[in-house]
Every structure is written in structure tokens, then in C-alpha cells.
Amino acid sequence: MIKLENVTKVYKGEVLALHEASCDIQKGEFVFLVGPSGSGKSTFLRLLNKEEDPDKGKIFVAGKDIGSLSRWRVPYLRRNIGSIFQDFKLLPNKTVSQNVAFALECIGRPKHVVKTQVPAILELVGLQKKMHNLPHELSGGEQQRVSIARAFVNRPLILLADEPTGNLDPATSVGIMRLLDRINRTGTTVVMATHDRGIVDTMRRRVVELDGGQIVRDQARGVYA
Amino acid sequence: MALKIDYVVRETGRNLRRNLTLTVASVLTVAVSLSLLGVALLLQKGVANATDRWEDGVEFIIFLQPDISTAQEDRIEELLVDQQPIRVERYRFVSQEEAFDEFRNELFAGQDEITDLVTPDILPPSFRVVPTELDADQVEVLASSFEGEPGVRKVIRATEEIKKLEQATDFVRWIVLVAGVVLLGTGLLLILNTIRMAMFARRREIEVMKLVGATNWFILVPFMLEGTIAGIVGAGLGTGAVYGANRGFERWLADDDVLAILRSFAVEQGEVWGIGLLLLVLGAAVGAIGSAIAAYRFLDV
Numbered sequence: 001m002i003k004l005e006n007v008t009k010v011y012k013g014e015v016l017a018l019h020e021a022s023c024d025i026q027k028g029e030f031v032f033l034v035g036p037s038g039s040g041k042s043t044f045l046r047l048l049n050k051e052e053d054p055d056k057g058k059i060f061v062a063g064k065d066i067g068s069l070s071r072w073r074v075p076y077l078r079r080n081i082g083s084i085f086q087d088f089k090l091l092p093n094k095t096v097s098q099n100v101a102f103a104l105e106c107i108g109r110p111k112h113v114v115k116t117q118v119p120a121i122l123e124l125v126g127l128q129k130k131m132h133n134l135p136h137e138l139s140g141g142e143q144q145r146v147s148i149a150r151a152f153v154n155r156p157l158i159l160l161a162d163e164p165t166g167n168l169d170p171a172t173s174v175g176i177m178r179l180l181d182r183i184n185r186t187g188t189t190v191v192m193a194t195h196d197r198g199i200v201d202t203m204r205r206r207v208v209e210l211d212g213g214q215i216v217r218d219q220a221r222g223v224y225a
Numbered sequence: 226m227a228l229k230i231d232y233v234v235r236e237t238g239r240n241l242r243r244n245l246t247l248t249v250a251s252v253l254t255v256a257v258s259l260s261l262l263g264v265a266l267l268l269q270k271g272v273a274n275a276t277d278r279w280e281d282g283v284e285f286i287i288f289l290q291p292d293i294s295t296a297q298e299d300r301i302e303e304l305l306v307d308q309q310p311i312r313v314e315r316y317r318f319v320s321q322e323e324a325f326d327e328f329r330n331e332l333f334a335g336q337d338e339i340t341d342l343v344t345p346d347i348l349p350p351s352f353r354v355v356p357t358e359l360d361a362d363q364v365e366v367l368a369s370s371f372e373g374e375p376g377v378r379k380v381i382r383a384t385e386e387i388k389k390l391e392q393a394t395d396f397v398r399w400i401v402l403v404a405g406v407v408l409l410g411t412g413l414l415l416i417l418n419t420i421r422m423a424m425f426a427r428r429r430e431i432e433v434m435k436l437v438g439a440t441n442w443f444i445l446v447p448f449m450l451e452g453t454i455a456g457i458v459g460a461g462l463g464t465g466a467v468y469g470a471n472r473g474f475e476r477w478l479a480d481d482d483v484l485a486i487l488r489s490f491a492v493e494q495g496e497v498w499g500i501g502l503l504l505l506v507l508g509a510a511v512g513a514i515g516s517a518i519a520a521y522r523f524l525d526v
Contacts, residue, residue, distance in 0.1 A: 071441075075438040075441070079437070079438035083436055089436070092429075102433065102437075106433075106437050106438070107438050150433075151437075154437070154438075
């Protein structure tokens with residue numbers, strides 16, 4: 001599903017974000033990216049949906065070499081990849097259901113699809129009762145659920161999560177992880193960058209550890225350190 | 226993927242409302258600049274109508290008798306050809322039919338009470354002569370040499386008045402034209418800035434759109450439409466102003482007998498609409514280009 005071949009990314013000619021990183025992630029896997037700040041986790045994720053381009057090496061997503069993807073094809077790549085973030089990136093002036101519907105409207109899905117898919121996904125994340133609330137009326141955990149609903153409503157093949165529990169307390173984080181685990185069980189490949197030792201050690205999934213831009217550990221059913 | 230009409234309309238309308246002050250500024254700038262351009266074009270058309278016979282360096286016109294014989298006509302043409310290229314640079318023969326066309330469509334355009342009285346056979350054919358030497362004395366010698374020829378009715382010279390009129394309107398036209406172009410550039414920059422502000426105000430939305438895989442067109446079209454609408458509305462106002470100015474001028478001429486001499490300046494309705502169409506196209510182009518530049522630079526596609 002995802003394959004990196006000797007990928008190197010250098011920022012502004014000096015900051016080495018990734019160095020000769022190679023990694024192969026199968027369909028349906030759940031992978032934790034761990035490592036200190038600045039070790040290249042976010043760069044790893046940003047390379048996968050072509051927000052950044054590598055300086056060296058090749059990246060394959062869903063069997064395609066995304067380095068050879070033309071600029072105007074990038075949106076179609078991103079329709080196969082859901083993304084969630086530490087800061088949720090919800091639109092403050094749209095309600096919960098409008099935020100989720102926006103993701104479908106943006107890719108030209110017909111109205112009747114939007115009408116059926118949005119309530120269904122909100123039920124999956126447990127927010128059907130708050131679909132008419134604005135984001136600031138929700139707790140952090142609920143906001144993250146909305147952002148997961150938005151990322152997943154189009155049923156992408158891959159879900160990228162950049163420290164999704166970074167702003168949440170441990171109890172709320174457990175709820176978010178249960179949700180991600182459920183999504184993973186539907187066959188969606190999940191790659192999650194995290195600093196949360198507790199989560200990684202409880203879930204016991206594949207762990208890829210980065211340090212100074214290099215992959216220093218790749219362990220099935222691993223722990224944080 | 227086809228863009229949804231209701232989405233585009235909704236987003237464009239929202240942008241226009243949110244940026245009202247800047248949008249109004251760009252619309253008015255485009256309107257003022259385009260009306261200046263329009264007035265310059267009207268002026269040019271008016272002067273062209275009034276002085277058509279004297280264009281391209283024609284210094285004198287040899288009017289022939291309407292009933293001139295072919296032999297006499299050939300004789301005069303021979304005289305002109307003989308003096309080429311030393312004294313006569315070039316000349317043009319204007320037949321009775323051409324003279325009638327000019328009379329009806331340019332000199333007295335739209336004044337049916339006059340043109341109805343005229344038929345081609347009473348108008349004189351003529352030779353319009355461009356001399357090689359433009360020195361006044363030499364032109365005079367050349368012009369008067371035709372005066373005694375059989376079949377010649379009259380030789381008339383480009384008067385100082387016509388020359389001055391052409392120079393003065395040329396000067397005014399250039400000033401108006403330059404001012405119009407500079408203002409049009411300002412309008413373009415204003416539209417560019419309006420769109421940039423609109424995109425900045427909605428940067429979170431744009432970020433999410435890119436993230437979920439919206440195509441660049443989907444993101445750009447509402448913004449480009451916003452700029453184009455501003456340009457078209459501005460052009461519409463400008464066209465209205467030009468139309469109004471022309472109507473005012475016509476009415477002013479009609480009311481005053483002293484100014485009747487200026488009637489040949491009147492511009493036909495068809496020409497005004499032509500100018501209006503040109504202004505609308507210019508306005509739309511300025512709007513579309515301004516917003517496209519803004520969108521392209523800000524969106525980083």
C-alpha cells in the first residue's frame with residue numbers, strides 16, 4: 001500500500017528531515033511512527049500525500065509512483081488518503097455535519113450521497129446528537145472525532161494521523177484510539193505519528209522509530225522505546 | 226468533474242459580500258478607467274468622422290464638375306501622375322458613389338433631413354492629393370496649378386483650423402487614453418488584492434479543500450468569478466457613462482444652432498455599442514486576469 005525507497009528530504013539545503021528512509025507498509029496495517037520532535041515523523045506523513053516532494057528516492061502509494069504524478073493528479077491521490085491532525089483543522093463557522101459534508105462536496109459527490117453518508121459516519125464516531133453544533137461547542141475529543149469523520153467519510157484506503165491525541169487527555173485519547181482501531185479493522189491502512197508512550201505500549205502494533213531522519217527501528221507488535 | 230452551479234454561485238456571492246468595500250473600490254476604479262477609455266475612443270471616432278476627408282496627409286482636394294467628361298478627367302489624372310513622385314506623393318480618386326457614401330454615413334450621419342435631399346449624381350467626384358513637399362508655399366503652388374484646368378470645379382485646401390483641430394484632439398485623446406490605461410492597471414491591482422484578501426480570509430477552508438482532494442479548478446473558480454464579476458460590473462458602469470456622455474453631447478448639439486458645425490462629430494449609435502462591447506470585454510478580461518494572478522500566486526498550485 002505504501003512503500004518508501006531510499007527517501008531523502010532536506011529542508012532549505014541543510015536541515016535533514018529524512019535520510020535514505022526505506023519502509024514497506026501493507027494494506028490494512030496499523031503503523032506507529034515514533035521518535036523525538038524533529039526526527040522526521042511529520043515529513044514522513046507529508047511526503048505520502050504529496051504536500052512535500054522528496055529530494056531523493058521513490059514513494060509508492062496504492063501501487064503508484066507518486067513522484068511521477070502530475071500536479072493536477074494530486075487531488076485524486078488525496079481522495080484516497082484521509083488526514084487528521086493534532087489541531088483538528090475544523091472550520092469554525094460550519095456545524096459538525098457541514099464540516100463533514102464539506103469534504104464530500106469538495107470532491108463533487110452528489111447531494112443524495114452527502115445526505116446519507118454524513119449521518120452514517122457521524123453515527124460511527126458517536127456524534128449524531130451533536131451534528132448541528134459548532135466546533136467550539138464541542139470538547140477536544142469530540143472535535144477530533146469530527147475530524148476523523150471528515151477524513152473517513154470518503155472511505156479512503158489510507159488514514160494518516162499526525163499526533164491525533166497530542167491535545168487530548170489520556171482517557172479521551174483511549175476513545176480516539178478505539179475509533180482509529182475500528183477504522184483500521186475495516187481494511188483501512190493507518191499510519192500514526194505519536195509521542196504517546198501509553199498508547200503505543202497498549203496497542204502493540206508495528207512501530208517505526210525515526211531519529212535524525214533515519215529509520216532506526218522497525219518492529220512488529222512493538223513498544224514505544 | 227463538473228462544478229456544481231449552486232456551489233459556485235453561493236461561494237462567489239459570499240465572497241463578494243464579505244469583501245464589500247474592496248470590491249466596490251475595484252468596481253469603481255474599473256468603471257472610471259473604462260469610461261475614460263471609452264471617451265477617448267468616442268473622441269477619436271468623432272474627429273475621424275468630422276475630418277475623414279483630410280486623413281493620411283491629404284493636403285488639398287480637387288473637386289471636379291459632376292458632369293465632367295472622361296477625357297477631362299483623364300487629363301487631370303495624367304497631370305497628377307506626371308508629377309509623381311517629385312511633387313505628388315500619392316492621390317486617390319473618389320467617385321460620385323463614394324462621395325455619396327461619405328456624405329451620408331460620415332459627414333451628415335444620422336441627419337436624414339439633409340441626406341434625403343442628396344443623390345449621387347449631384348455630388349462632385351474628386352481627387353485627394355498627398356503632396357511630397359509639405360511646405361505651405363509649395364503646396365499652394367501645386368494646388369493652384371489645377372485651378373484653371375477644364376472640368377475642375379474647385380480646389381480646397383486643408384485649412385489651419387482642421388489641422389489645429391486634429392492636433393488638439395490628438396493631444397486630448399492621448400492624455401485621456403494614458404489616464405484610462407493607468408487607471409485600468411490600478412483596477413487590475415485592486416482586483417488582484419481583493420481576491421488575495423478573499424483567499425486569505427478563507428485560507429483554512431482552502432487548506433481543508435486541498436487536503437480532502439478538491440481540484441484546483443474547484444477551489445479557484447469562485448474566486449476567479451468574483452474578480453470577473455467585479456470587472457464586468459465596472460465595465461457596465463463605464464459603458465453607461467460613455468453612452469450617457471454621447472447622448473448628452475448629441476442633445477447639446479441638437480439644441481444649439483451655433484454648434485451645428487460640430488454635428489459631424491456625432492457618433493453613430495452602432496459605433497457607441499461597439500465601444501461598449503469592447504469596454505465590457507476589457508473589464509471582464511481585467512477581472513479574470515487579476516484574480517487569476519492572485520489565485521495562482523496565493524494558492525501555490
